[in-house]
Amino acid sequence: MTELDPQTEPSKANGRRTALIVILVAFVASATTAILAISESHRARKSDAAALSADVSDLRGMAADWTARVDDLEHAPVDAQPARLEALKPRIDQLASWKARTPCGHDARDALRASVDTRVLYLRRVLAKETVPEARIDERRALEDSLKRCASEQGADVNI
Incomplete structure (x- = not known):
C-alpha cells in the first residue's frame, strides 16, 4: 500500500x-x-437599410404609376373609362406578386394593395352610377403612413 509522504503537500499554486x-x-x-455579434448586427442593419431603401423606391414607383393611370382613367371620356379600369388589373397583379425584401416592405405593399383595391371598388361603383365621385382615396398617403409606422417601430423587437 502506498501512503502519501507527510512531507509533501499538494500544490495550491x-x-x-x-x-x-x-x-x-x-x-x-x-x-x-460579443465582437462577432456586434459586427454581424452591424452588417445586418446595413443590409436591411439597403433592402428597405430598394423596397421604398419600388413601392413609390408603383404608387406613382398607379396614381397616373387612375388620373388618366378619371379624365378619360366616359365611354373609354371601363376599358381603362380593366387595364388596371395587370398593375394590381404586378403589385400583388411583387416580392418585398424586408418586413417593412411587405407591410407597406399590403397597405398599398388594400388602398388600390378600395380605389378599384370605388371606381367600379362610380362607373356603374351607384355613387357619385366624391371620395378621396389616397394610395400614396396609405403607403407613406405604412412606411412611417414601420420606421417608428424599427428596432423595437431587438433587446440587447
Whole structure:
C-alpha cells in the first residue's frame, strides 16, 4: 500500500493557475462572441437599410404609376373609362406578386394593395352610377403612413 509522504503537500499554486487559465479562456470566448455579434448586427442593419431603401423606391414607383393611370382613367371620356379600369388589373397583379425584401416592405405593399383595391371598388361603383365621385382615396398617403409606422417601430423587437 502506498501512503502519501507527510512531507509533501499538494500544490495550491497549480489549482489557482488552472482556475486563472479557465477564467481567461472563458473571457476571451465571451469577448470574441460579443465582437462577432456586434459586427454581424452591424452588417445586418446595413443590409436591411439597403433592402428597405430598394423596397421604398419600388413601392413609390408603383404608387406613382398607379396614381397616373387612375388620373388618366378619371379624365378619360366616359365611354373609354371601363376599358381603362380593366387595364388596371395587370398593375394590381404586378403589385400583388411583387416580392418585398424586408418586413417593412411587405407591410407597406399590403397597405398599398388594400388602398388600390378600395380605389378599384370605388371606381367600379362610380362607373356603374351607384355613387357619385366624391371620395378621396389616397394610395400614396396609405403607403407613406405604412412606411412611417414601420420606421417608428424599427428596432423595437431587438433587446440587447
